[in-house]
Amino acid sequence: MLTSSHSSDASEFFKSLGLPNVQIHHAINHFDFTKPSRRILVIGPMGSGKTEYSARIWRDARVALNKSKEFAKSTVTQGADRRNVFFIRSILDLQRFSDYPEDALAYRGGFERLGENIARISDSFGLEKVLMDNPEAGTWILDEASFYDERIAYVTKKASIERGLVFVFPTLILNFRKDIFNSSARLLLDTATDVFPLTAYCEHADCMADSFFTYRYYRVDGQECPALYFDPLIIVGGDNVKDDPREPNYCTRCEEHHYLPGKEYTFLILKPLGLEAARGNLEPLKGELSLLKEDIANSGLASHFNEKYDPQSESGIANRRALLVPNIAERALIYLFVEQNLIGEQTLVELAGELSLDQEYINRRLEDNGRVVHW
Incomplete structure (x- = not known):
């Protein structure tokens, strides 16, 4: 700026x-390779150009590397040259850009070939190894850094301060709920030295306002159905549009067109049912989950929707379509198990069995969120 x-x-x-x-x-501005020890957050919704920003840094580095040996004195600290850019992508992200070469820094508008200067890791320990194996690299781009464990914030801060390394984090800070994505995102905010916010156009058909939010929705019989607030936080998948009503799609939306039904229900009804289950009384929760699966029109969720969402308004109609999405009972159960820790593995298995819930769907979503259940 x-x-x-x-x-x-x-x-x-x-x-x-x-x-x-x-x-x-x-x-x-072009990237400044002379400034050491920075931790730069590049934030914005999906489609705002965060990874493309990374590609610009790589292209700027190709220019800077042609400068004189005298100039190089200003870009090197302890043997690490900040013009030497290394790109890190998560192992979880293998499905994205699968049509591109293995060494591609790929984004929606194209890609850059990075040769040996690219790696995939699963956690902060993997990053430490790559840092050790590539001591000459001075600028490190960690794509979607919020997907890593919390330790990543302090690993990068320590290396940045001690060796003058620069870390760039093109990442989501807000999840589809418009909440801070997770504790890793919070720590990255706490330890950042610079923040570059990016926006995108709202992707609603009738709007071109600036969008700050990532919107999750499902397609059911050709209709856009917004994700419920208690939808599983992390769902691993590619960027392609999906017509499978169990798999989410994403776009960017402004405040007006970012529909997020069921937030009040989650805290007024669903979480209290989970708390009651944690005290040993499973019946109320079991009753609501049974209705969500077999008779959703008579569920507490539908009753809440009837009170909150005007069936005549555009937003009311859009929010009500969330009830068309399948596996709502499974989603509610996963939320109480993974995020709220109100029910244990044994209770999850018991309820899923008694209510004949979709075990395959539960397993996939639990795997996405780093949890394994033994049935």
Whole structure:
């Protein structure tokens, strides 16, 4: 971004061109490889260009590497040259951009070939190994850093301070619920030195407002059905549009068109039922889950929707379509087990068996969220 002095310089430059009344906006600067020990968050919704921002850093580095040996003195700290860029992608992200080469830094608009300067890791311990194996790399781009364990924030902070390394984190900070994605995202915010926010156009057909939010929805018989608030937090999958009503789609939405039904229900009804189950009384929760599976129109969720969402308004109609999504009982049970820890593995297995819930769906979502159940 332009500092105040840079903004003043730019204003003077445009005045010299005879444009005294032009409004000066923030410049899109080339990456500065001379500044050590930074931890840069590049945040925005899906589709806002976070990974493309990374590709620009790689292209800028190709230019900077052609500079003189004298210039290199300003980009090297303890043998690590910040013009030497290394890209890290999560092992969980294998399904994305599967049509691209293995060494591709791929984004929606294209890709860059990185050769040996790319690796896939599963956690912060994997990052430490890659850092050790590549001591000459000075700028590290960790794609979707919020998907790693919390330790990643302090591993990168320590390496940044001690060796002058620069870390760039193109990542989601908010999840589809518009909450801080997880504790890793919170710690990355706490330890960042710079933040670059990106936006996208709202992808609602009638809107082009700036979008800050990632929106999750399902397609059921060709209709857009928003994800319920208690939908599983992490669902691993690619970027392709999916017509399977059990698999989510994503786009960016502004505040007005980001539908998130069931949030109040989650805390007014579902979580209290989980608390009651944690005290040993499973029957109320079992009753609601049974209705969600077999007779959703008479469930507490449907009753809440009838009170909250006007069936005549555009937003009311859109929110009500969330009830068309399959496996709602399974989603509620997973939420109470994985995120709230109100029911244990034995209770989950017992309820899933008694209610004939979809075990295959539960297993896939639990695996996505790093949990394994023994049936």
